[in-house]
Amino acid sequence: MxxxxxxxxxxxxxxGEVYANQDINxxxxxxxxxxxLGENGAGKSTLMNILIGLYQPSKGNIYIKGEKVKxxxxxxxxxxxxxxxxxxxxxxxxxxxxxxxxxGTSKDKSxxxxxxxxxxxxxxxxxxxxxxxxxxxxxxxxxxxAQQRVEILKALYRGAEVLILxxxxxxxxxxxxxxxFKIIRKLTAEKKSVIFISHKMREVLxxxxxxTILRTGKTVTTLKKDDTEALExxxxxxxxxxxxxxxxxxxxxxxxxxxxxHVSFNKKSKHSGISDITIAVGKGEILGIAGxxxxxxxxxxxxxxGVIAPxxxxxxxxxxxxxxxxxxxxxxxxxxxxxxxxNKMGLIGNMSVKENLALKSLETPExxxxxxxxxxxxxxxxxxxxxxxxxxxxxxxxxxxxxxxSGGNQQKIILAREMEENPELLVAVHPTxxxxxxxxxxxxxxxxxxxxxxxxxxxxxxxxxxxxxxxDRIAVMFEGQLVGIYAGKNPPIKEISLAMAGKIE
Numbered sequence: 001m002x003x004x005x006x007x008x009x010x011x012x013x014x015x016g017e018v019y020a021n022q023d024i025n026x027x028x029x030x031x032x033x034x035x036x037l038g039e040n041g042a043g044k045s046t047l048m049n050i051l052i053g054l055y056q057p058s059k060g061n062i063y064i065k066g067e068k069v070k071x072x073x074x075x076x077x078x079x080x081x082x083x084x085x086x087x088x089x090x091x092x093x094x095x096x097x098x099x100x101x102x103x104g105t106s107k108d109k110s111x112x113x114x115x116x117x118x119x120x121x122x123x124x125x126x127x128x129x130x131x132x133x134x135x136x137x138x139x140x141x142x143x144x145x146a147q148q149r150v151e152i153l154k155a156l157y158r159g160a161e162v163l164i165l166x167x168x169x170x171x172x173x174x175x176x177x178x179x180x181f182k183i184i185r186k187l188t189a190e191k192k193s194v195i196f197i198s199h200k201m202r203e204v205l206x207x208x209x210x211x212t213i214l215r216t217g218k219t220v221t222t223l224k225k226d227d228t229e230a231l232e233x234x235x236x237x238x239x240x241x242x243x244x245x246x247x248x249x250x251x252x253x254x255x256x257x258x259x260x261x262h263v264s265f266n267k268k269s270k271h272s273g274i275s276d277i278t279i280a281v282g283k284g285e286i287l288g289i290a291g292x293x294x295x296x297x298x299x300x301x302x303x304x305x306g307v308i309a310p311x312x313x314x315x316x317x318x319x320x321x322x323x324x325x326x327x328x329x330x331x332x333x334x335x336x337x338x339x340x341x342x343n344k345m346g347l348i349g350n351m352s353v354k355e356n357l358a359l360k361s362l363e364t365p366e367x368x369x370x371x372x373x374x375x376x377x378x379x380x381x382x383x384x385x386x387x388x389x390x391x392x393x394x395x396x397x398x399x400x401x402x403x404x405x406s407g408g409n410q411q412k413i414i415l416a417r418e419m420e421e422n423p424e425l426l427v428a429v430h431p432t433x434x435x436x437x438x439x440x441x442x443x444x445x446x447x448x449x450x451x452x453x454x455x456x457x458x459x460x461x462x463x464x465x466x467x468x469x470x471x472d473r474i475a476v477m478f479e480g481q482l483v484g485i486y487a488g489k490n491p492p493i494k495e496i497s498l499a500m501a502g503k504i505e
Contacts, residue, residue, distance in 0.1 A: 040408025083155025288471030
């Protein structure tokens with residue numbers, strides 16, 4: 001019989017007058033995968049931040065193995081056997097895998113680190129759970145999937161009995177997801193428990209034992225995986241019936257909006273370079289770029305938005321050769337960009353929601369006088385209120401600082417700002433990463449609307465399902481090279497999957 005390992009009872013958390021969590025109950029059994037489902041802003045992150053000691057609950061209690069505990073710091077959570085792998089990994093890139101794993105630990109009282117003995121123990125632990133790592137490599141030298149395995153191993157090395165995985169498949173390929181699930185099954189076979197946070201229904205139904213759904217900070221219900229199905233879960237999440245969308249694929253396009261001819265950048269690097277790429281995006285089509293993260297996709301996105309210039313080759317935008325590269329030149333050419341890292345490239349965290357929404361319009365007559373010299377504050381607020389409603393941006397007010405919003409709501413601000421421009425070219429990099437099912441559907445619908453109005457869309461995503469669902473054509477990148485282009489209608493999935501792994505039949 002399974003034993004209770006963790007119980008969160010009547011957990012309430014208020015920020016001012018706003019409830020992030022309200023009387024939430026969650027019970028985790030030994031050796032189970034318990035999924036938390038909920039829309040952005042449903043309270044999942046706040047609940048987990050309470051569990052790992054970053055926040056203190058306004059009300060409620062936490063029990064570990066039946067004993068009431070107070071988790072007043074992340075170090076206390078670690079001592080109690082709770083570990084978390086965040087969606088954005090907490091690794092020091094300049095350090096090796098080994099150094100990251102032992103960082104901050106003090107298992108041995110000796111003033112000297114017994115390096116060989118500790119390494120041997122870590123390798124044995126990795127082998128035990130099927131965590132394939134290269135212990136002496138620097139973090140910058142390993143893939144996203146390998147970095148995730150390092151984070152899991154780091155938590156296990158610190159004694160985690162309950163492991164929280166926050167959107168763990170967001171940046172993984174199908175093969176890497178299969179590998180992760182094997183690891184999870186090995187963990188639960190040894191009676192470790194996993195709290196799995198995801199929006200991907202197929203994965204939730206494959207890996208979960210129990211599923212708890214949160215909505216607007218409250219528990220809706222807890223279901224056994226075998227007693228439910230995807231549509232029911234989606235409807236419970238959003239509180240209404242979800243109508244799924246199937247998109248028609250375009251097979252004929254108009255002239256090219258952007259074309260790259262024999263373009264290279266830092267071509268000697270397999271993971272942060274581009275080597276001799278020739279490709280084009282037509283008006284009124286979605287060209288999806290498939291591939292494991294770190295195969296040149298970031299550099300491609302930066303190049304077609306003017307952030308970096310090619311070392312060689314030519315880029316034509318609306319049939320005009322681009323000779324000078326800067327983000328402003330591409331913005332002036334009506335290119336919109338949903339960047340891969342919303343915090344570094346998309347938003348200014350200590351600015352308000354309304355200010356971030358107005359960033360690209362500061363010199364327009366609607367927002368300012370004398371090209372930005374004087375701002376029309378009422379117009380900025382009115383625009384923000386309209387975008388808040390239209391894109392379902394959940395915030396206390398448009399005056400709220402953007403850094404205090406959930407990741408999904410931060411993404412919606414970028415989407416609102418970029419897609420309202422009616423761009424001729426939309427460069428969308430992981431546009432739905434971290435978004436719930438309702439928001440994802442909304443973004444997909446907006447991208448299809450843009451395509452149908454004649455916009456060319458370059459979609460770069462590590463979510464293979466997203467690429468298959470939206471793309472009119474699919475291009476695969478591997479080690480900085482273009483290794484194949486395939487039809488989006490009835491795509492050869494096996495062939496594309498092999499190409500993503502560098503295996504061309």
